[in-house]
Amino acid sequence: MQRKNEKFVERLPLIPRRPWHAYFLTTCLCLTALAIRSAAEIILPIGYPFVSFFPAVILSSFLFGVRPGIYAGLLCGLLSWYFFIPPRMGFPFNLGVVLALAFYGAVVAVDIALIHFLQKANFNLAVERERSHALAENRELLFHELQHRVSNNLQVVAAMLSLQRRHVDHDHARRALDDASARLALVGRISRALYNPSGQGQNIRAFLSTLTADVLEASGREDIALTIDAPEDLILKPDTAVPLALIVTEAVNNAIEHGLPHRGGSISVSLNMTDDGISLNVTDDGKGLSADFDPGSNQSLGLRISNALAGQLNGRFSLHPAAKGGATARLDLPVRA
Structure with missing residues (x-):
């Protein structure tokens, strides 16, 4: 209703296709004012000859413009x-009448x-509003086109790495190319899905649900149960999305490949708010960490990437045994993330 009222006000003054319509309606308003003034004669004190005519002039000017207003x-x-x-x-003419008409003319002119x-001013505001709306639409279109091209380029690079893998015989090199290709494809998908020109974030529960479901589907495993536990109203900043997604992806992939390589199980992703910030845990019920595992000396690429990305977010990444078996990958972030 409010927007409809704004549209109506932006159209004022109303300009009929035939100008005489405006003058005809203005005349009707003036005659209505005359009838009201005549009907109120018995209750009004002596004087006040213009009391019902001011609204007619104001309405005529408001609805039909300056010229019908002057006519009114x-x-x-x-x-x-x-x-x-x-x-x-x-039409009596004396000093009192001249003063009364002069007062009436001054008030009408000001109105x-x-x-x-x-x-x-309202018309200029409406024009600027439409111009700003058009600029905003163009900006959004260009931004989405840019994001689309960047994402496509990342997907092309990922595909080129996959093709290059076919010409590599060394198992470790093939695995490194597979990992790099998967990470690039993931960044491309996240960039296309999350970033928008308004800078708005995304609900972190929906983000984690979609992300982990994609990772599990890409692994081809159907014997793993995946659960997400996160607040409903927590918003993730866009500049945090890609590093967080890569960390979660590394943790879930690590749980699938090392914790549950030969049997089914469950993986739980939970996010909790604490006094110091945010705690994200990826826990599996697999075989757990080896007895001689030392996170300080472990030089695996996935762990190094996770630590580097956590540092980029001013957070801390750790990997330790879970309370009921398996392993837990933990990411601690400041609350501003």
């Missing part, structure tokens, strides 16, 4: 002069001028 001012002035300034039924300038 002249017509209402003549009607009040003829019918309600004594001696009535004539018409104010309405005219307000409507002009």
Whole structure:
């Protein structure tokens, strides 16, 4: 309803296709004011010849513009002069009448001028609003096109790495190319899905649900149960999305490949708010960490990437045994993330 009212106000003054329609309606308003003034004669004190004519002038100016407003001012002035300034039924002329008409003319002129300038300012505001809306649409279109091209380029690089893998015989090199290709494809998908020109974030529960489901589907495992536990109303900043997604992806892939390589099980992703910030845990019920595992000396690429990305977010990444068996990858972030 409010937007409809704004649209109506932006259209003022109303300009009929035939200008005489505006003058006809203005005349009707003036005659209505005359009828109201005549009907109120018995309750009004002596004087007040213009009391019902000011609204007619204001409405005419507001609805139809300056010229019908001036016409209404002249017509209402003549009607009040003829019918309600004594001696009535004539056009008396003396100093008192001149002062009364001068006062009436000054008030009407101020009303018409104010309405005219307000409507002009309102029209300029409406034009600027439409221009800003068009610029915003163009910006959003260009931004999405840019994101689309960047994502496509990342997907192309990922595909080139996959093709290059076919010409590599060394198992470790093939695995490194597979990992790099998968990470690039993931960054491309996240960039296309998350970033928008308004800078708004995304609900972190929905983000984690979609991300982990994609990782599990890409692994081809159907014997692993995946659960997500995160607040409903927590918003993830766009610049945090890609590093967080890569860390979660590394943790889930690590749980699938090392914790549950030959049997089914469950992986739980939980996010909790603490006094110090945010704690994200990826826990599996697999075989757990080896007895001689030392996170300080472990030089695996996935762990190094996770530590580097956590540092980029001013957070801390750790990997330790879970309370009921298996392993837990933990990411601690400051609350501003």
